[in-house]
Amino acid sequence: MxxxxxxxxxxxxxxxxxxxxxxxxxxxxNLQETLDLDSLDYVDLVVIIEENFGFKVQQxxxxxxxxFADFYDYVETKVQ
Amino acid sequence: xxxxxxxGIGIYSSLGIDKEEVKDSLFKGKSxxxxxxxxxxxxxxxxxxxxxxxxDLKGLLDRRxxxxxxxxxxxxxxxxxxxxxxxxxxxxxxxxxxxxIIFGNDSSSKAVIESVDGVRAKKDTTLLGSGSIFQAMNCxxxxxxxxxxxxxxxxxxxxxxxxxxxxxVGMGYIxxxxxxxxMVMCGGAQEINPNAMASFDGxxxxxxxxxxxxxxxKPFDRDRDGLVPGGGAATLILESLxxxxxxxxxxxxxxxxxxxxxxxEHISNPNLDGQVRSLEMALKQAEMLPKDIxxxxxxxxxxxVGDTFEAQAIHKVFGSQTPVTSTKSMTGHECWMAxxxxxxxxxxxxxxxxIAPNINFENPDEFSKKINIFxxxxxxxxxxxLSNSFGFGGTNSSVIITTYD
Numbered sequence: 001m002x003x004x005x006x007x008x009x010x011x012x013x014x015x016x017x018x019x020x021x022x023x024x025x026x027x028x029x030n031l032q033e034t035l036d037l038d039s040l041d042y043v044d045l046v047v048i049i050e051e052n053f054g055f056k057v058q059q060x061x062x063x064x065x066x067x068f069a070d071f072y073d074y075v076e077t078k079v080q
Numbered sequence: 081x082x083x084x085x086x087x088g089i090g091i092y093s094s095l096g097i098d099k100e101e102v103k104d105s106l107f108k109g110k111s112x113x114x115x116x117x118x119x120x121x122x123x124x125x126x127x128x129x130x131x132x133x134x135x136d137l138k139g140l141l142d143r144r145x146x147x148x149x150x151x152x153x154x155x156x157x158x159x160x161x162x163x164x165x166x167x168x169x170x171x172x173x174x175x176x177x178x179x180x181i182i183f184g185n186d187s188s189s190k191a192v193i194e195s196v197d198g199v200r201a202k203k204d205t206t207l208l209g210s211g212s213i214f215q216a217m218n219c220x221x222x223x224x225x226x227x228x229x230x231x232x233x234x235x236x237x238x239x240x241x242x243x244x245x246x247x248x249v250g251m252g253y254i255x256x257x258x259x260x261x262x263m264v265m266c267g268g269a270q271e272i273n274p275n276a277m278a279s280f281d282g283x284x285x286x287x288x289x290x291x292x293x294x295x296x297x298k299p300f301d302r303d304r305d306g307l308v309p310g311g312g313a314a315t316l317i318l319e320s321l322x323x324x325x326x327x328x329x330x331x332x333x334x335x336x337x338x339x340x341x342x343x344x345e346h347i348s349n350p351n352l353d354g355q356v357r358s359l360e361m362a363l364k365q366a367e368m369l370p371k372d373i374x375x376x377x378x379x380x381x382x383x384x385v386g387d388t389f390e391a392q393a394i395h396k397v398f399g400s401q402t403p404v405t406s407t408k409s410m411t412g413h414e415c416w417m418a419x420x421x422x423x424x425x426x427x428x429x430x431x432x433x434x435i436a437p438n439i440n441f442e443n444p445d446e447f448s449k450k451i452n453i454f455x456x457x458x459x460x461x462x463x464x465x466l467s468n469s470f471g472f473g474g475t476n477s478s479v480i481i482t483t484y485d
Contacts (some may be wrong), residue, residue: 017143018143019142019143038144040144040147040210041144041210043206043209043210044147044209044210044211046206046207047207047208047209050207056204056206056207
């Protein structure tokens with residue numbers, strides 16, 4: 001899966017799940033603040049990532065993910 | 081002791097999505113019962129059910145709120161919104177004033193089944209998502225509504241089988257009457273999905289008159305062959321008279337009596353003594369005589385045994401003159417919600433001056449012929465009504481409400 005495909009797919013499922021515009025999901029934006037995530041939302045984030053990319057994120061891994069760009073980097077390491 | 085009044089009611093059922101629609105259905109004797117073919121595919125003996133539309137709450141509630149709500153919570157949100165609006169109570173008011181919540185609910189089967197199926201398929205509980213636990217707990221309705229409406233008083237679910245909704249009103253009444261709360265949101269909610277009703281169908285309690293769904297529920301009729309399940313939600317805003325007057329609220333009715341009892345016998349069969357004690361306790365509480373009751377909204381579910389006992393209990397306490405109908409002839413048995421919804425139906429009748437018909441009542445049996453069952457809509461003034469609810473385990477509840485003067 002290419003980076004472009006990862007970004008496109010991520011924008012699509014995150015905007016639908018967390019009910020935000022795809023336009024606010026930009027590389028440098030903070031993932032937690034943009035999606036307004038609380039601890040329960042992270043549970044749903046794990047589920048939706050597993051459904052879309054086929055791997056399960058360990059909760060600890062989120063500590064290393066600040067921006068959407070960080071997230072795409074992380075996904076790239078998992079799907080390649 | 082404080083007087084307890086009702087300042088808001090809301091309803092979401094197979095008879096309509098608000099009071100206006102429901103009023104029309106009640107007056108016309110319109111049934112909400114359908115044949116739900118998918119029940120046959122999964123092994124149901126009877127595919128009959130009261131049908132309720134799934135409300136679309138997107139735009140009304142945010143994602144986090146909706147995620148935690150089981151099917152019956154969605155219905156209860158709509159009915160509660162309608163009740164609060166009528167009571168002229170908004171979120172600003174609730175942030176400044178304490179309201180409690182007691183709702184009748186006795187299952188959340190769909191959510192439980194989906195979570196178990198999910199973990200069996202994924203073999204990983206953390207892939208169930210965040211909403212599962214909050215949907216699957218029996219207190220799902222009160223847990224969610226108290227959060228959404230910022231309720232800060234008593235907060236609990238009451239599980240008492242098919243008398244749950246009625247007891248919720250009774251308990252709200254006791255709390256306000258004794259000064260513990262000024263306002264309590266009471267009600268009942270009932271999921272209608274097939275999974276919720278599979279085990280009930282399994283004891284052959286349901287009518288199998290599938291060729292004629294709207295004729296299947298026939299409480300008190302000689303040829304009844306079982307109940308039809310239904311559902312939705314109903315909400316009543318109970319309030320002390322002082323609180324209602326202080327707010328300048330319109331008062332719909334007053335709760336004046338609550339009787340209850342337990343049969344202490346069979347788990348599913350009713351008995352006469354328990355029902356009679358519940359009726360007599362409600363009258364005593366209300367300081368009323370049987371002749372003071374203008375209308376009885378019966379529990380009668382259309383089962384051969386259950387209706388027989390209720391007809392006898394009504395005859396023993398009230399004699400043969402008091403008008404009686406079972407709105408379950410139109411709604412089917414709304415189970416956990418029934419006690420609350422039937423009080424709402426009765427208040428709609430009080431407001432509009434009619435008694436809704438006991439449709440499909442064509443031939444009485446030896447017991448129902450002794451009481452005054454109305455098969456057709458009757459226009460008349462109702463000042464005081466009594467609503468009966470009985471449930472598995474022998475739990476009985478009778479609530480009396482009257483117009484407020």
